[in-house]
Amino acid sequence: MSVAALSVADVNEHVVTRPPVRPTPAPGPAADEGLARRLRALACTAPLHDLDVRKANLAGEYGTYAMAEVALAAIDLVTLHMDFDTGADHEEIVARLLPRVAAQAPDRTAAEHERVARWVLENLINVGSVDRGFRAVYGTFGPDGAYVRRDYDFKLVEEVPGPGGGVYLRTTDEAVNVLVGALDTDVTSAQIAAEVKLEVLISRGRLADAQLAAEQARYRTVQYAETLRRTLDATRRDVRAVDWLSTVPDMITEALDHVADRYRHENAILTNIRKARDEAAAERGPDHKRRAAELVDIVKDCIRRHTQLQSRLLEAGPLFRAEQDRQAFATPAARAGVDLYGQLVAPLLPLPLEDAVRVTDAFFAHGAGLRTPGAVRVADLVEVLLAPPAPREHLGAEMPAPDLVVTPDDSRFSGEQFDAAAELLELPPDAPRRLSGLLADARARHPDDPELPYLIALLAVHAASPSVGTAYRQGEQRLLFAADDGTELDDPEFGGADLVVGTALLDAAGMAADRTEAA
Incomplete structure (x- = not known):
């Protein structure tokens, strides 16, 4: 069959469709680490180059100064003059930078040389920023080959507190790496x-x-x-x-x-x-x-x-x-700090303005602290010191009458019930009785008082451990006692032991002798 005899359908049938060409995935993080190192190294030198770009913004003619050279010299001086515990002194670094700055422009004044040295050092510290650090953005490839932008935060010279209360300068690892030309x-x-x-x-x-x-x-x-x-x-x-x-x-x-x-x-x-x-x-x-x-x-x-x-x-x-x-035995904090965003900002954002204002006013009123009192005037002080003393009452100030409130009587039993119980428990010394019999008498004599048997049972249980010493010292003649002989109580309302309740006579002669000796 000739090529001319082939139809379009035959051609489509015999032609093999090739898959679309896909781009080769970017190298993974391991292969891209070298590029990331070089990008971070380049970012560390950016603040030094930026000094030469921004020197035109200074009031005056500073184009003759090589700011990057001065910055490298400053990093070198801080690195060599800082110690393990302390850093380099700020004024000493400025003084040692002055000869290098003056060599670049010997015809300029000493005040201008000092201004350049301080300006370079403050820019290395990045005075004016929130965290006094630099940030650079660079890109790497993720595990899936996607391009990812990352932030690289670093510092060159930082201010640290010293042991004597002063502020010293220390260079970071990034600054040292700028000096030696390497990173990580x-x-x-x-x-x-x-x-x-x-x-x-x-x-x-x-x-x-x-x-x-x-x-x-x-x-x-x-x-x-x-x-x-x-x-x-x-x-x-x-x-x-x-x-x-x-x-x-x-x-x-x-x-x-x-x-x-x-x-x-x-x-x-x-x-x-x-x-x-x-x-x-x-x-x-x-x-x-x-x-x-x-x-x-x-x-x-x-x-x-x-x-x-x-x-x-x-x-x-x-x-x-x-x-x-x-740290293991340190006293824990008395209370946790306030999460301003989670506890104040986030709940207030959905609220209307009239509701949020009340909360913010209350928060800032308590968070602002006490108000500073006004300064004392000399005229007021003299008037207070020269004022004659106020006459005092001989017996002192009158005491205010107290407000007395009658305490409500929340007792379960009334005085009549206590009198009735005392009458039932007034037993002859030689004739003790069972608790079951006393309960039956209370129900028989006072059928309209269902609480009286409970009072009899309570007094009998209390008499099982009588306060003999207290009754002896108070001069009591008789003492109610109760004893358990093993008999079980048979009663429709109460259970337990059927106590033997009786009355004991105390030694009146002995009590009188004791009171005489005490007198």
Whole structure:
């Protein structure tokens, strides 16, 4: 069959339909992690570039200043001057920035140099924002290949309270990463790599490159100490927020091993630097010796910081146990705080205005606190002090008459019922009776009083434990008593034991003798 003889139906029948071409899914989170690292690294440098863009908004001509260079110098100074417990002093950083700012524009005034230094430092702190932090938006691919935008919040320089009550400056990990040109780098591996690089450069006599490597090693040392400091601060706030079961003990063990290795390594480097400084050939000039001397100071500072870090690591365990005891036995808060959104804003939003105003007025009236009283005037004070004293009554002020309210009588039994019961229970001392007989007499003598048998039964039960001492001291002649001899009570209304109720005579002569002795 020729091609010309094929019909359209035959062609459609023999043509194989190909599936539509679908786009290849984007790499997953693991493959995209490298891109995310670079995007975050780029975000950390954005505030420094933004300084050069916004310097045109300053009142005056500041185009000659390289603000990003000043910012890097400020981060460098804060990093090197902060300690484990405290940070860098704000005024000291400004004073040390002034020579670099003045070198960029030597013909400008000292006041302008100081203004530039303070402006750069305040922008690194991000003064004026709510949380004093920076935010960058970058995109990654989710597990399903969808493009997801994420927020990256970071800080470069932050203000922290000091032990003496002052405010100090500390650089964050992001700021240190800007200095060394890396992001999210493992502290231990970066420190080892920097010191190996430093040792190789010194052995080859490249002291200029060795100085840069030594400064990077010192930055990593500071970052390692910052990691431990944040862990201890979180422990002081809440021991449950830090994993002291496995993560922190492993970190402390690794850190102690790291410090011991670095201490031996840095001492060997220090010996090689001193040897290179002392044995420098004359043809290399004084610059070689100066760089060697600077390297000695930098490595000494690294050794000092490692020694301080080791002492803090050894104190971490006792600090955790002390904080655990303190927080475990701390007195709980008297009452929970107020959730403004859940307890005030959310319930009020659906209400009409006239109903919501009453609630907000009451809340702010109680939340505003007490009003400050007006200042005392001298004229009022003098008048009060010079006023003659008011005459007082000799017998004092008249006492107000109390308002007496008659207490209602809520007794179940009346006085007549008590008299009738006393008459029934007035038994001869030598003729006790059964409770069943007394109940029958009460019903026979007072058929119209159904409550009297209950009073007889109550008095008989009370007489089963008579207060002999009280009756003896009060001078009573007779005492009602009741005893159980094992006989069961046969009565239509009451059950239990058929008590034997009788009257006992008290020793009147003995009571009189006792009262005479007491008198």
